[in-house]
Amino acid sequence: MTQAAVSLRPDVFTTDPPTLLASWCTGCRTKAFPPRDICPSCGSISDDRVPLSRHGEIYSYAVVRQAPSGLATPYVLAYVDLPEDEVRVMSRVDGFEPDAVRIGAAVRLGARPVDDAGDGSVMFVFRAEEAS
Known part of the structure; x- marks a missing residue:
């Protein structure tokens, strides 16, 4: 049986399907990731959570x-960058040889096991x- x-x-x-959750301000319609209790744009209470797009592109990177x-x-x-949501996320990116990564490359959200957890824990990854 699989865990x-x-x-x-x-x-x-x-995790099912892999989805990032952002806060969404009902006042100014700003999305923020990671979610925040206070909107970083207008300062309103921001307790709504919304799913973000699973598709993005690399804005900048480091090996x-x-x-x-x-x-x-x-x-x-x-x-x-998740252009559909106007949100930028920092994440590990898999599926590229380190020397072949390029700015603007299309990426998709996924999940990967936490390297040393051994308990079925997964983290998000693009x-x-x-x-994909």
């Missing part, structure tokens, strides 16, 4: 070549659109 995937951060990420023990390197860490 069900459990989100490492259920307040910002659900991480040194990390704490237990975390395999190299890996790509990127800011991913993947190269071709690799």
Whole structure:
């Protein structure tokens, strides 16, 4: 029997299907990720949660070549723009050789096991659109 995937951060990420949750201000219609109790744009109370688009593009990135023990390197860490939602998310990006990543590349939200958890915990990740 397979263990069900459990989100490492259920307040910002659900697993089936992989979905990021943002706060949404009913006053100025701003979405924010990670979710915030106070709208960063107008200061209103912002307790509504909405799902974000699963499709984005790389805005900027870095190839991480040194990390704490237990975390395999190299890996790509990127800011991913979700144009449909006007939100930018920092995330690990899989599906690219580190030297082949490019700004503007299409990516799609997914999930991956937490490297050293061993308990079925997953975190969100974006993947190269071709690799999804």
